[in-house]
Amino acid sequence: MSDEKSAQDWMADWQALQKQYWSAWQDATRNAAGAPDPATPWHEGFEQWARLFGDSGKQNETLDRLMAGAKGYMALMQSMIAAAGQNTGGADPKAWSEAMRQGFDMPGMDALLRGNPLAKMLRDIGGPGAQGIDQLSASFAPFLAQAKSEGLSWLHVPAFGYAREHQEHYQKMAAAFVEYQDAVSRYNALILKASQASFGIFEDKLAARDEPGRRIESPRALYDLWVDAAEEAYAQVALSDEFRKVYGDVVNAQMRVRAHVQAEVERIGTDLGMPTRTELNSVHKRLHEMRRAGKNGSDQRVAELEREVAALRSEVATLKRGRPTPATVAAHPKHKAVKAAKGRK
């Protein structure tokens, strides 16, 4: 089957599915007097889309990001419209804020992310080649689990015997893992704080819109208002002294973990007779130093030559005017020979 044909098949499937899905939805909406049925989540339409697209083998980074955003947005819309349809919100911004909070907690999501939309955004940023704090922490988790299952006290037991150096290194590496996880926990706590604050700010922003001409009339406008609130809450936390300290701790702890892992990989590489990064760095460093020295030396030589050329030009100019200069008289081979002959006498 050609690629084009399979795409057409896929489109036909998708359109049929969407028609069926949205007809059912519109019926349900009418029957429930305008209130969407929470038992049939809107974002399920996107799940079906994603499944179809996945089957067609055409999923990629762009669509993944698009779908992640769209699903979250649709779940949010549904929650807000349900609140509007059932009049659960009324004039109370707190009720709308609660509906918003529920909208973020999509079925099937990681329990750790519930009530914490900012943590979800940060986790979603990670992708191939771009691991965030959360992903890196997860990749180190097996080491941490092992370290913790054996108790942390062994990390401080003195090492001895033939393999003492190796043991000491492993202990330091495990301690760095533990330190990193602690730093990540403190970072996550601050992100949760920002998420919680975002709902309060959202309520305030919403309350401020309770006047003619400023009322929210579409789910998109409501969503945009929440984004403003979330960014404001995040910025307040991210610009705090506490966040600066915790952020620095996370970065520094992660670098210590990486450095330990690199050292271990180098040791294995050395045992196998492979070139290491340290060796390459030494070569690169020497090369740069030599190049700088060469360039500086060559610059000085050029400057000397420029001075010499300027002096010679001046002499030539003087000679052209027919007057010998003291320098040319002394330097001329004929004069030198005369002087030498005089000296011998």
Added chain:
Amino acid sequence: MGPLRIDPQKAMDEALRFNQRIAASFKTLRSLDEVDYGATAKEEIYREDKLVLYRFRGANKPTAKLPLLIVYALVNRPYMVDLQNDRSLVKNLLAMGEDVYLIDWGYPDQSDRYLTLDDYINGYIDRCVDAVAKHCKVGKINLLGICQGGAFSLCYASTHREKVKNLITMVTPVDFHTPDNMLSHWTRGMDVDLFVDTLGNVPADLMNWCYLTLKPVRLNQQKYIGLVDILDNKAELENFLRMEKWIFDSPDQAGEAFRQFIKDFYQANKLVNGGLKIGDKDVSLKNVTMPVLNIFAEQDHLVPPSASRPLKQLAGTKDYTELAFKGGHIGIYVSGRAQREVPGAIHDWLAART
């Protein structure tokens, strides 16, 4: 009454349209051509290591007396200044008669790890300035530094006054310690020695992750919700993807240069506090005595205006001009307003001084 007046049926229609646009995207995304960039013809006039110095070619011969060299940041690719036909600072400057040159830094690899700020500023930039001056047979040139490239240009202009006739800085950080500078705030708790010693060069993906976390909801979700609005519009989608490519097509950062930039600029704020040394040259903004045009963006979240404005007090020049652009760090190059306002302001300012 309450703050919301959402009609469920209208909201339902909005959701349906949202869904239909996503459906349409399957066809549109498949029909897109390869996203290209760079609108203006250019010729290479100098090359060294991974660096290439280009001269752009306009439809007509330049009328400006002195050439203009653009020094871009190391952290992104310089084609932002010539992104596409209707979004090109370069193209507009050429049309006004400027003779425009650009340094393309290339993509550093591990063999470039030990490149220092001295190598970049007193080495590469200086040799490019010489190459441009030689090419145009002039003694001095005009310099336009962008973002980090603006900070480099300030250092260069301070220590090579005899080669710079006029200096333009765009979205350039000068005071790195203003309270609204989130990026700077975060770097101050970092052990940058440990960071560079561990990573060597700083990976582009890590840099991009850091930038995205400055505004996680806006940059990671709201932007893609907005994308749905244009999924059925091929031309707008191509613009979006071109910009997306630029955002994430980032070079790794040479380790030693990164170390010094973070320590001296972000952490010690030496452009303001003094004590900055690049190689064997002392840098003082008091020595920036040539005319200066400082352009910044009022909604810039990467280089807040408060970080750029102090140049007025710190520079030694008596001829200082400021242009506050209504837009953001990227909009200053690609928005419609930017095309109308920025190239003309640069050209007029230069014309009055050369």
